[in-house]
Amino acid sequence: MAEAISFLAPRADVLARRREIVADLADLLPPECLIHEPRELMPFETDAFISYRRMPFAVALPRSTAEVAAVMKYCHRYGIPVVPRGAGTSLSGGAIPQEDAVVLGLSKMNRILDIDLANRTATVQAGVTNLHISESVSADGFFYAPDPSSQLACTIGGNVGMNSGGAHCLRYGVTTNNLLGVKLVLTDGTVIDLGGKALDAAGYDLLGLVCGSEGQLGIVTEATVRLIAKPEGARPVLFGFDTSEEAGACVADVIAAGIIPVAIEFMDKPAIEICEAFAHAGYPLDVGALLIIEVEGSEAEMDDMLKSIVEIARAHKVKTVRECQSATEAALIWKGRKSAFGATGRIADYICMDGTVPLSQLSYVLKKTSEIVDHYGLRVANVFHAGDGNMHPLILFNANDPEDAAKAEAAGNDILRLCVDAGGCLTGEHGVGIEKRDLMRHQYAEVDLAQMMSVRAAFDPAWILNPSKVFPLDGRNAG
Amino acid sequence: MAEAISFLAPRADVLARRREIVADLADLLPPECLIHEPRELMPFETDAFISYRRMPFAVALPRSTAEVAAVMKYCHRYGIPVVPRGAGTSLSGGAIPQEDAVVLGLSKMNRILDIDLANRTATVQAGVTNLHISESVSADGFFYAPDPSSQLACTIGGNVGMNSGGAHCLRYGVTTNNLLGVKLVLTDGTVIDLGGKALDAAGYDLLGLVCGSEGQLGIVTEATVRLIAKPEGARPVLFGFDTSEEAGACVADVIAAGIIPVAIEFMDKPAIEICEAFAHAGYPLDVGALLIIEVEGSEAEMDDMLKSIVEIARAHKVKTVRECQSATEAALIWKGRKSAFGATGRIADYICMDGTVPLSQLSYVLKKTSEIVDHYGLRVANVFHAGDGNMHPLILFNANDPEDAAKAEAAGNDILRLCVDAGGCLTGEHGVGIEKRDLMRHQYAEVDLAQMMSVRAAFDPAWILNPSKVFPLDGRNAG
Numbered sequence: 001m002a003e004a005i006s007f008l009a010p011r012a013d014v015l016a017r018r019r020e021i022v023a024d025l026a027d028l029l030p031p032e033c034l035i036h037e038p039r040e041l042m043p044f045e046t047d048a049f050i051s052y053r054r055m056p057f058a059v060a061l062p063r064s065t066a067e068v069a070a071v072m073k074y075c076h077r078y079g080i081p082v083v084p085r086g087a088g089t090s091l092s093g094g095a096i097p098q099e100d101a102v103v104l105g106l107s108k109m110n111r112i113l114d115i116d117l118a119n120r121t122a123t124v125q126a127g128v129t130n131l132h133i134s135e136s137v138s139a140d141g142f143f144y145a146p147d148p149s150s151q152l153a154c155t156i157g158g159n160v161g162m163n164s165g166g167a168h169c170l171r172y173g174v175t176t177n178n179l180l181g182v183k184l185v186l187t188d189g190t191v192i193d194l195g196g197k198a199l200d201a202a203g204y205d206l207l208g209l210v211c212g213s214e215g216q217l218g219i220v221t222e223a224t225v226r227l228i229a230k231p232e233g234a235r236p237v238l239f240g241f242d243t244s245e246e247a248g249a250c251v252a253d254v255i256a257a258g259i260i261p262v263a264i265e266f267m268d269k270p271a272i273e274i275c276e277a278f279a280h281a282g283y284p285l286d287v288g289a290l291l292i293i294e295v296e297g298s299e300a301e302m303d304d305m306l307k308s309i310v311e312i313a314r315a316h317k318v319k320t321v322r323e324c325q326s327a328t329e330a331a332l333i334w335k336g337r338k339s340a341f342g343a344t345g346r347i348a349d350y351i352c353m354d355g356t357v358p359l360s361q362l363s364y365v366l367k368k369t370s371e372i373v374d375h376y377g378l379r380v381a382n383v384f385h386a387g388d389g390n391m392h393p394l395i396l397f398n399a400n401d402p403e404d405a406a407k408a409e410a411a412g413n414d415i416l417r418l419c420v421d422a423g424g425c426l427t428g429e430h431g432v433g434i435e436k437r438d439l440m441r442h443q444y445a446e447v448d449l450a451q452m453m454s455v456r457a458a459f460d461p462a463w464i465l466n467p468s469k470v471f472p473l474d475g476r477n478a479g
Numbered sequence: 480m481a482e483a484i485s486f487l488a489p490r491a492d493v494l495a496r497r498r499e500i501v502a503d504l505a506d507l508l509p510p511e512c513l514i515h516e517p518r519e520l521m522p523f524e525t526d527a528f529i530s531y532r533r534m535p536f537a538v539a540l541p542r543s544t545a546e547v548a549a550v551m552k553y554c555h556r557y558g559i560p561v562v563p564r565g566a567g568t569s570l571s572g573g574a575i576p577q578e579d580a581v582v583l584g585l586s587k588m589n590r591i592l593d594i595d596l597a598n599r600t601a602t603v604q605a606g607v608t609n610l611h612i613s614e615s616v617s618a619d620g621f622f623y624a625p626d627p628s629s630q631l632a633c634t635i636g637g638n639v640g641m642n643s644g645g646a647h648c649l650r651y652g653v654t655t656n657n658l659l660g661v662k663l664v665l666t667d668g669t670v671i672d673l674g675g676k677a678l679d680a681a682g683y684d685l686l687g688l689v690c691g692s693e694g695q696l697g698i699v700t701e702a703t704v705r706l707i708a709k710p711e712g713a714r715p716v717l718f719g720f721d722t723s724e725e726a727g728a729c730v731a732d733v734i735a736a737g738i739i740p741v742a743i744e745f746m747d748k749p750a751i752e753i754c755e756a757f758a759h760a761g762y763p764l765d766v767g768a769l770l771i772i773e774v775e776g777s778e779a780e781m782d783d784m785l786k787s788i789v790e791i792a793r794a795h796k797v798k799t800v801r802e803c804q805s806a807t808e809a810a811l812i813w814k815g816r817k818s819a820f821g822a823t824g825r826i827a828d829y830i831c832m833d834g835t836v837p838l839s840q841l842s843y844v845l846k847k848t849s850e851i852v853d854h855y856g857l858r859v860a861n862v863f864h865a866g867d868g869n870m871h872p873l874i875l876f877n878a879n880d881p882e883d884a885a886k887a888e889a890a891g892n893d894i895l896r897l898c899v900d901a902g903g904c905l906t907g908e909h910g911v912g913i914e915k916r917d918l919m920r921h922q923y924a925e926v927d928l929a930q931m932m933s934v935r936a937a938f939d940p941a942w943i944l945n946p947s948k949v950f951p952l953d954g955r956n957a958g
Contacts, residue, residue, distance in 0.1 A: 116839075117735060119735075119837045119839050120734065141737065173656075177652075177656065186926075191926075192924070192927050196903075196904065197903075198836055198907075199653075201904050202905040202906045202919060202922055203911060203923065203928075204935070205642070205655065205687050205688055206934065208684050209683060209684055209688045212683065212684050213683050217683075228737065230737075256597045256599065257708065258599065259708070297780065298783050301779065301780050356677040360595075389678055423676055424676075424677035425677050425678075425680045428678050440681060440682060443680075443681055444681075444682065451937075451938070452685060455938075456683070457937065458936065459930070459933070
C-alpha cells in the first residue's frame with residue numbers, strides 16, 4: 001500500500017484518554033449509537049479512497065441534531081478530533097479517520113422531514129441517500145438533480161461536504177446550485193440555520209461557503225434542496241469517434257456553440273470495453289472514443305438540439321450516431337456509464353482522478369494524460385463528465401505491488417498538475433480530502449491558502465474538524 | 480429627510496489627519512485619480528438609496544489592481560475606513576460613505592480584458608458596466624445573463640458585491656450562478672485570485688462567499704463571468720388578471736408545476752398605469768394585475784411552454800393573454816418594465832423594498848403588503864420578479880414631508896418583517912446595505928450573525944471595509 005500521504009500525528013493526550021472519552025460519550029448516546037470495539041470499528045477505517053486507512057477509537061452515530069450538538073460540544077471542550085462521515089463513498093479520502101478521532105457518522109439520521117411541492121423543495125436529514133430524495137418525489141413528477149455515480153449509497157450530507165456533481169450536472173449544476181439551506185452544528189455545539197426556502201439570503205453566503213468545505217466548518221445535519229420537474233422526455237444518444245482527440249474537440253465545439261445538453265459523458269476505448277463487458281449496454285466496440293449525449297424536453301426540442309449536435313459531430317468525423325429506441329435501452333446506456341468505476345474494479349485496482357479543465361483544453365489534456373500514464377508503464381481508462389470539463393482518468397495498477405502503487409500515485413499527481421497548468425483545477429466533484437491535499441500548493445499561492453485557513457479558523461479555531469484534510473499539514477498556522 | 484438609521488461615529492483620529500491622508504494618497508495616485516475638494520466630493524455622498532447621505536473626505540479612483548492594492552495597504556496601516564463604489568446605483572445604500580472614509584471608486588477600471596468564446600467566458604475589470612459585457616459579445620451570439628434594471632449604468636464589481644439579479648434570473652440564476660472568478664484585493668493590499676475558467680475549485684468556495692459580501696471582505700478588481708448563447712427566439716407574453724391575488728396564485732402554480740420560463744414579472748394596477756404612461760408599452764389598462772412571462776427557444780419550444788402556462792392561467796381566470804407580434808413590441812414591453820423605478824420617480828418619491836418569499840406565500844404577502852401600506856395612509860406600486868418570489872413594493876411618499884418619510888420607512892420595515900415571517904428573507908438582490916442592516920436581527924439569531932461577523936473578521940479584523948453596513952452597529956464585537 002502506498003503511504004506517500006501523511007496524517008497529522010495523533011494527539012497524545014487524546015490517545016491517553018480514549019477510554020474515558022468513550023465512557024463520557026456513552027453518557028450522551030445510547031449504546032447502539034456508539035461503537036468502540038476494534039472489530040466493529042473496522043468498517044470505518046477507510047472510505048472509497050482505499051489506499052489509506054486509520055483506525056478511529058470511537059464512532060458516534062447520533063440520531064438527532066441535538067445528539068450531534070452534544071457530541072460536538074463535548075469534543076470541542078477537550079480538543080478531540082472529529083471526522084464526519086456519510087456513507088463513506090468519498091473518492092478523495094474525505095472520510096478516512098485518524099487514530100485520535102471520533103468518527104461522527106450521520107447514517108442514523110435518514111429521515112425525509114418535509115416535501116414541499118408548492119415550493120419545489122425537500123428538507124431531509126443528512127444521512128438520507130441522494131437517490132432516496134428523487135425516489136420520494138418521482139411519482140409527483142420531480143427529481144433532485146445532482147447524480148453522483150454512487151447515488152444509491154452516498155448521502156446528502158456527504159454531497160454537501162464535497163459539493164458533489166454527476167452526469168446530469170451539465171445542465172442542472174452541482175450540489176451548491178441545488179442547495180437552499182442547511183442546519184449546521186458548529187464546532188462548539190451551537191446550531192445555526194443557513195439559507196431557507198426563499199431565494200438568496202441577507203448577509204454573507206455562508207451556505208455557499210459550507211457547501212464543499214469537506215466537513216471542516218461544522219456538521220451538516222439537515223439540508224433543504226431544490227426539486228426539479230422531470231422533463232417531458234429524455235434521450236441519450238451515442239456518438240462514436242475514431243480518436244479521443246476528435247471526441248474531445250467535438251465536446252468543446254458543442255459547448256462553445258452555446259448548446260447545453262443535459263449530459264455529455266465521455267468514454268475512451270478502454271472504458272468502453274470495460275463498461276460494455278460489465279453492463280452489455282450496446283456500446284459500439286469499433287470506435288476509439290464514445291460520447292453519451294443526453295437531450296431532454298419535448299420531441300421537437302430534442303430533435304432540434306440533436307440536429308445541431310449531429311452537425312458539429314460530423315465536422316469531427318463522427319463514425320457512429322445511435323439514438324436509443326426505448327426506455328430500457330436508455331436505462332442500460334446509463335447503467336453502463338454509472339457502473340464504470342465498479343466495472344473497472346473487476347479487472348484491476350485503480351485510482352480515479354478528478355481534475356477539471358477549460359473545455360478548449362480537453363483534447364490536449366487527454367493526449368498528455370495518455371503520455372503521462374505511458375511514461376509510468378501503466379494503463380488508463382477515461383470516463384468522465386466531458387461537458388463540464390470534469391475529467392476522471394482511472395489509472396489502473398496492481399495494489400499488491402508497492403512499486404506499481406507508487407507509480408500510479410505519481411502519475412495521478414502529474415495528471416492533476418497538468419490540469420491546473422492547463423487553466424483547470426484539482427477537483428471537480430470529489431473534493432480535496434487527503435488525496436489532493438499536498439497538491440493544493442500547486443493550485444494556490446500561500447496567500448490564497450492562508451485566507452482559506454483564516455476562514456476555517458473563524459469556524460474551528462482549535463482545528464478539530466476533519467483535521468488532516470484539504471490543507472497541506474505544514475502550513476497550518478499560516479492563517 | 481428620514482434619519483432613523485445611524486452610522487458608526489467617525490474615527491476622530493482619522494478626521495484629525497484628513498489633510499495628511501490626502502497628501503499621502505496623492506503619492507500613490509495621479510491627481511486625476513484623487514478627489515478631495517468638497518464641491519467635487521458631492522456626487523459621492525449618496526447612491527440610489529437617496530434617503531441618507533454622508534460626505535467622504537476623499538475619493539480614490541485607481542486605474543489598476545496595483546493602485547487599488549496600494550490604497551488598501553495604506554488605509555489598512557492607518558485604520559482608515561474604505562467604502563468601495565461602482566456606479567453608485569445601490570438601492571440599499573451600500574455605497575453611501577461616511578465622514579471618515581475614503582471612497583474607493585472603480586469607475587476608471589472599465590476595460591474588458593478577455594473574451595474567450597471557446598470557453599464561454601469574459602474577464603473584465605470591476606468598473607465595466609453590466610450591459611457592456613453583453614454588448615461586447617452580442618454579435619457573436621452570446622450574452623451575460625443577470626440583468627438588473629440599472630444594467631446600463633451598474634458595474635460588474637457592484638453586481639458581485641450585491642449578488643445582483645434581474646428579470647431573466649429566473650432561468651439563468653443571479654450573479655453568483657454566473658460568476659467564475661474574481662481578483663480580490665484584501666484589506667492589507669494582498670491580491671488573491673478566486674475561481675477561474677474551470678468548473679468548481681479545490682478548497683473552500685471563497686468566490687461564493689465574496690459574491691454578495693457587500694464590499695466587506697475585499698475589493699473586487701476583476702471578474703470572470705459565464706457567457707450564455709442567445710436563444711433561437713424569445714417572446715414576452717402579457718397575462719392580465721382581475722386581482723393581484725389571482726396573478727400571484729398563477730405564478731405559484733406555474734413554478735410548482737416545474738415550468739421555468741426565462742422571466743415572470745409582476746405588475747399591479749398602479750405599476751401598470753405608471754409604466755404605461757411612461758413607456759407606452761401597450762400594457763392592458765383594464766386589468767388589476769399583469770404578468771409578463773417570457774419564454775424562449777425554438778418556435779416549437781416556446782409554443783409548448785406557452786400552452787402549459789395558458790392552461791394554468793385559465794384556471795386563475797386570466798382575462799387577457801397577449802403574445803407580442805414583433806421584436807419592436809417585445810423591446811417596448813421590456814422597456815416599460817425596466818423603467819418602472821424611473822417612471823415611478825416621475826410621480827412621487829419612493830422607497831423600493833426587496834424582500835423574497837417562498838412562492839406559495841406570494842398571494843398572502845401581496846395582500847398583507849397592501850394592508851400595511853393602507854395602515855400608514857400611503858400608496859404602493861408592486862413591480863417585481865415574481866418567478867423568483869423576489870418582491871419589490873415601491874412605497875410612494877413625499878420626501879419633503881418628514882412625517883411622510885418616516886411613515887414610508889416604517890411601512891417598509893413592516894413589509895420586510897412580513898417577508899421574513901412568511902419564510903422568506905430581507906433581500907433578494909439589492910443587498911442589506913444600511914437600509915436593512917437594523918432588520919438583520921429579525922432574520923437571524925445572534926449566533927448566526929456572530930458566525931458571519933467571525934468570517935468577516937477573518938478578512939478584515941480592523942473592520943475598515945464598508946464599516947457601517949450589513950451588521951447592526953451594536954453587535955460589532957459579537958464575533
